[in-house]
Amino acid sequence: MSRQLESKKFIPKNELTLYTTCEPCPMCTVTIVLSLIKKVVWATNDKDIGAFKKFKELNSELLIYNELFRDIEFNASPYRDLELRQRKMLAEWNNSRGTSITIGMMN
Numbered sequence: 622m623s624r625q626l627e628s629k630k631f632i633p634k635n636e637l638t639l640y641t642t643c644e645p646c647p648m649c650t651v652t653i654v655l656s657l658i659k660k661v662v663w664a665t666n667d668k669d670i671g672a673f674k675k676f677k678e679l680n681s682e683l684l685i686y687n688e689l690f691r692d693i694e695f696n697a698s699p700y701r702d703l704e705l706r707q708r709k710m711l712a713e714w715n716n717s718r719g720t721s722i723t724i725g726m727m728n
């Protein structure tokens with residue numbers, strides 16, 4: 622990598638917000654943490670596969686783990702109408718591919 626390229630700041634640190642339809646799974650959650658994303662907003666909670674909230678609220682004995690999650694905010698299912706629309710779209714998509722898997726509701 623050239624010196625000129627190294628000195629460029631392409632993405633301001635800690636100013637990114639990720640919007641997603643469902644709560645991120647474990648793999649996506651780790652990727653989000655390592656990507657220096659500051660905030661995550663999702664339309665629909667997922668008590669089965671969703672991991673972000675569980676991971677963030679876990680008080681680990683590993684200091685580095687807690688530090689990685691400390692500065693990341695999340696906003697879970699802020700709009701009831703969007704959550705209902707997301708669940709409906711997912712059910713339709715699952716039906717179209719012959720499965721009835723739905724994401725679990727979380728209170």
Ligand SMILES: [Zn+2]
Pocket residue numbers: 645646647648649650
């Ligand atoms: Zn994922």
